[in-house]
Amino acid sequence: MSPEIVFDPYTKLYSEATELIRSSDIRDLMSVTGRSDIVSFAGGLPFVGGLPPEDLSSVMASVLSLGMDEAFQYCETDGLETLKSRLIEIMALEGLEAEPEHVLVTTGSQQALDLLARLFIDPGDTIVTEGPTYVGALAAFRPVAPRIVTVPLDDLGIRTSILREEMERPGAPVPKFIYVVPNFHNPAGVTMHHRRRRELLDIAREHDVLVLEDNPYGLLRFEGESLPPLASHDRHHVIYIGTLSKIVAPGIRVGWVLAPAPVIDRLSTLKQSADLCSSSLNQMFAEEYLRRGFCEKNLVKLREIYRSRRDVMLKSLEKHFPPEAHWTIPQGGIFIWVTLPEYLDSAKMLPMAIDRKVAFVPGSAFYPDGSGANRIRLNFSFPHEDRISWGIEVLGEVVRKEMDLYRSLGLDKQRRGGPESPA
């Protein structure tokens, strides 16, 4: 056999699920993100360069000296009990009380999304997401072929009045769940207002529908008052997804699900067939890191760094982007969401930007129906401040140049169809 197959002779063997998945923009961009000559606003990478090396080394030394047999062996599918207790402490920091028997440790929160999709979705089932929504959630949901209803966001989070209308439309199918990212939304950067939270929970209860609450960034608040997770108000209707990726490090792949006991039991069986268990070494590392209070210590530093990078990005946007553009002002997290004039297509601008050594994710990646073409997601947690200023300046030039081109051709008067979301 020749290793260089261009034509794919295995096509006829693939499952229907495979055909539903498209290689996502994120994966393609990941390779660009890794290039040191590119200023990347594309990934959702935390800044791990700020982790104190001596903390990491001493935590690892403890794990290796005290628990080597356990660290290198298989462990229970649902995760180490010692780690679960620490994850409960992390949730408590945001006002969410939990019990170990309701926690399942997952291989990053992406696995949580994948397992929840497989647990609940049959082909054709309806689910609800925000529009825009996390591209990784769409990637997890798509292979099980749901019908995805998108409810737009604004600066106060999911527009619950539209959600209610959608759910109460005569003949509307009851969704299996409503997926939301309430804090420092990915990609939109916005945080769900407390009234919207109450309304969302009211709707969930009235219609007996589950809410999947994905909260990777909740502890990364720089300013303003934090709101307790949805799950703290209703553990029966809310399944909570957490991760250490943004508050400790993604390289250890530790996420978790908090859910009612029967759901945890089912998820655990699914996880067993997915990867048997998550890495014991990484779980023990996480446990010891959390036990020593290093996470909270580092969060103080991270918030400061991220706030400062956000401020640089906001200032640069103000300075270099055209007045027709607008963007969200996140109070925490790692993303800013930019809306360009409606006639622009950010996906078309991406090659130009990369050619000039700047990367971002086009808005269309975040909508199940591919709308949002005039938007872009910018990450500010990973690049250093001087690279942020430089990169936004370049991006501003790319945008202005594209606008000039459209104007000169008279294409700026055309409107594209598709749903509009004010965020």
Added chain:
Amino acid sequence: MSPEIVFDPYTKLYSEATELIRSSDIRDLMSVTGRSDIVSFAGGLPFVGGLPPEDLSSVMASVLSLGMDEAFQYCETDGLETLKSRLIEIMALEGLEAEPEHVLVTTGSQQALDLLARLFIDPGDTIVTEGPTYVGALAAFRPVAPRIVTVPLDDLGIRTSILREEMERPGAPVPKFIYVVPNFHNPAGVTMHHRRRRELLDIAREHDVLVLEDNPYGLLRFEGESLPPLASHDRHHVIYIGTLSKIVAPGIRVGWVLAPAPVIDRLSTLKQSADLCSSSLNQMFAEEYLRRGFCEKNLVKLREIYRSRRDVMLKSLEKHFPPEAHWTIPQGGIFIWVTLPEYLDSAKMLPMAIDRKVAFVPGSAFYPDGSGANRIRLNFSFPHEDRISWGIEVLGEVVRKEMDLYRSLGLDKQRRGGPESPA
């Protein structure tokens, strides 16, 4: 909400896939395996207690001192290039030549099975497994609802004449793949003879069917001559699954797939939605551990320890099991497969054994149709020699007592239905 739900109010929300999965015997037994008062022959745990602590510590120190930013960050979905090169060296030890672009790093080989199942199987598709077969493979295949055809094993591996008959039966559907564990089979302990390998490859080529070759134990040979992997003869029809779990340690969850480029590309997209990427920290640890030659060094020791434990188990079986029982004599790996008189049901004996502090896995777990009730899988890699002698003696007593009971009731003359496999 009350956290103690006995009745499951979420039942109506679960997908059909969820209903196809039963909580496996292995998961239930894992909790028993962990109890130090139990001599467990149940798990498939390698002996990690023999890993030299100074090797592990110095490898980890290197990773942390040289690559901290990379180790704690996300990495490419398909795995670190540096690790892939080391995995290629590992495959070369068994005579399998490969290239990095045909390798996908997975979160243990269990994830490889899960992704391959999702890539190839639509509900109702036919696949072929050996009978018995790896319970974790069944767990990965079941949620996508294939029709599983079981081809029996004997001491020379899969019975290719029966496979051929099955495939050439008029109207028989072409299977999506044939799943085999050629070396030191789990659970049967047998190794596929070179004539059977040739015949299997002939059948795969004639019918243009894929073979999934799962080879976790190939490097754990104590005696006899090793045979090159099936994939070394036909890279077009064979997808190879490897893992470091049994030759380095399972706690780092590093497995891989070797497959044609278009298959790797599809699997990578599936993996992205499953867990984004495998742990960078673990991959860098594995790479450095392999680079220093610690794996091969430790393999020399492991083979000696396992051979000795196997010998103790074989001698104990000879001494304490009734003459009506027989078992396989593995030349490597970690399992012995015991066949008891046909009227016995090993699942019924398990509680008695656990009551006497000994655990095993009942044979029925390894057959898709639940046959194999008179068989048991015994693991010899994990328990120490003195515990093996003691545990097999106790198990022998449990078996004899059960036989006496059946004889006294005249039940030993009854035959149970179901397919028979001579292994």
